[in-house]
Amino acid sequence: GNCNATATITCNASGNPQPTFTWTFTSAAGQQPLERRAQQTIPLGAHRYRSVLRLDNVLLSDEGIYQCNVDNGLGEDQEDFTLSLNCPHPPNVVAVGGCFNVTLSIWKPMPTGGLPIRNYSIMFNDNMEFANASSSPVEHHMINNLTAPTLYNFSVRAFNDVAGSSAIVISARTKGIPGQVVFSPSTLGDITRSAKCNEVQFPLPGTSLAVDYLVTHFPTGESDKDEFVPVGNLVSLKNLTAAQDYTIKIKAENVCGSNTPTIFTVETPECPSSSTPPVWIWIVIVIVAVAVIVLVVVVCVYKRKQRLKNNTRSKKTRE
Numbered sequence: 001g002n003c004n005a006t007a008t009i010t011c012n013a014s015g016n017p018q019p020t021f022t023w024t025f026t027s028a029a030g031q032q033p034l035e036r037r038a039q040q041t042i043p044l045g046a047h048r049y050r051s052v053l054r055l056d057n058v059l060l061s062d063e064g065i066y067q068c069n070v071d072n073g074l075g076e077d078q079e080d081f082t083l084s085l086n087c088p089h090p091p092n093v094v095a096v097g098g099c100f101n102v103t104l105s106i107w108k109p110m111p112t113g114g115l116p117i118r119n120y121s122i123m124f125n126d127n128m129e130f131a132n133a134s135s136s137p138v139e140h141h142m143i144n145n146l147t148a149p150t151l152y153n154f155s156v157r158a159f160n161d162v163a164g165s166s167a168i169v170i171s172a173r174t175k176g177i178p179g180q181v182v183f184s185p186s187t188l189g190d191i192t193r194s195a196k197c198n199e200v201q202f203p204l205p206g207t208s209l210a211v212d213y214l215v216t217h218f219p220t221g222e223s224d225k226d227e228f229v230p231v232g233n234l235v236s237l238k239n240l241t242a243a244q245d246y247t248i249k250i251k252a253e254n255v256c257g258s259n260t261p262t263i264f265t266v267e268t269p270e271c272p273s274s275s276t277p278p279v280w281i282w283i284v285i286v287i288v289a290v291a292v293i294v295l296v297v298v299v300c301v302y303k304r305k306q307r308l309k310n311n312t313r314s315k316k317t318r319e
Helices: 183-196 279-318
Strands: 007-014 020-027 028-030 037-045 048-055 064-071 075-085 092-097 102-107 121-124 127-132 138-143 152-157 168-173 200-203 212-219 228-229 235-238 243-254 262-267
Touching: 007 020, 007 075, 020 037, 020 048, 028 075, 048 064, 075 102, 092 152, 102 152, 121 138, 127 138, 183 200, 183 262, 228 235, 235 243
Parallel strands: 092 168
Antiparallel strands: 007 048, 020 028, 020 064, 037 048, 064 075, 092 102, 102 138, 121 127, 121 152, 152 168, 200 235, 212 228, 212 243, 243 262
16 A cells, blocks of 8 residues: 555455454554544445445554454454555664765665665755665765754655655754854953963863864064964963063864964063072071181180190299
8 A cells, every 4th residue: 555545444244143343453563553543334235244444644653464353243253454555664864964064874774665765855954855775775975065063953754666754853963163262351361360471371162072272372573373283171381481472373173174263462471579599699608607607616716725825834934
């Protein structure tokens, strides 16, 4: 049968008294309730009867075995009817976002509705594209000229010569070139206030993309430098000159390319003067102090010896 059409199944029986018809439905998932089905019993004469089961707008979920059960109290019988549709099952799809594009890998559905798969329809943002099916079990279809970074929803259906499958929806996000690094005025003020006389350090804003940051810097007024060096999420510019304006350029890049550099200036402050004498001065002071103490001790010892010597001479003279 055709998908989305009306299917009818007829079951004939004879008996006296008149038999009663009941229907059961078993799909691949097991026995199911007979919803959306209309049943009618028609007398054919000479104790012959027909039960008609009508299924409107049949779907793949209606495929299976329909069993007709007949019972008139004196006996019973049953007959099985298999409903197969010629519409294919939905394909399996994997979507991978790239730089301004998305690649869809579409696996051929099984079953195919008894007919070869001819193509696949792909809908997204009110756009429609088609991918032809080959003998390969999987087709790779790239959708280009997309906006980045953006999340896209793709609705994919498989078609044979007669009908199409229900849609499977899958999402993928394009990568694209990362946006420009943005600092708020308050952040730039914090960078300037935290600058040291020989170092500027600041964190970079986070991003949901996988990016690498590159930085270059040079004294403002000198020739521009495009010698960018990679950094992590924390920029640390060292060995700078005090009281100097520096131009800093930052850009982010990924596999898709790099953005326009962000440019701003930072002035390093004067290095604070130190009132503490250098170490070598303290060493000289200690040496001089020790020398003075030693000299005082030597002089005292010398004078004492002289007094003793003079006292000894005085005693000898009186004798």
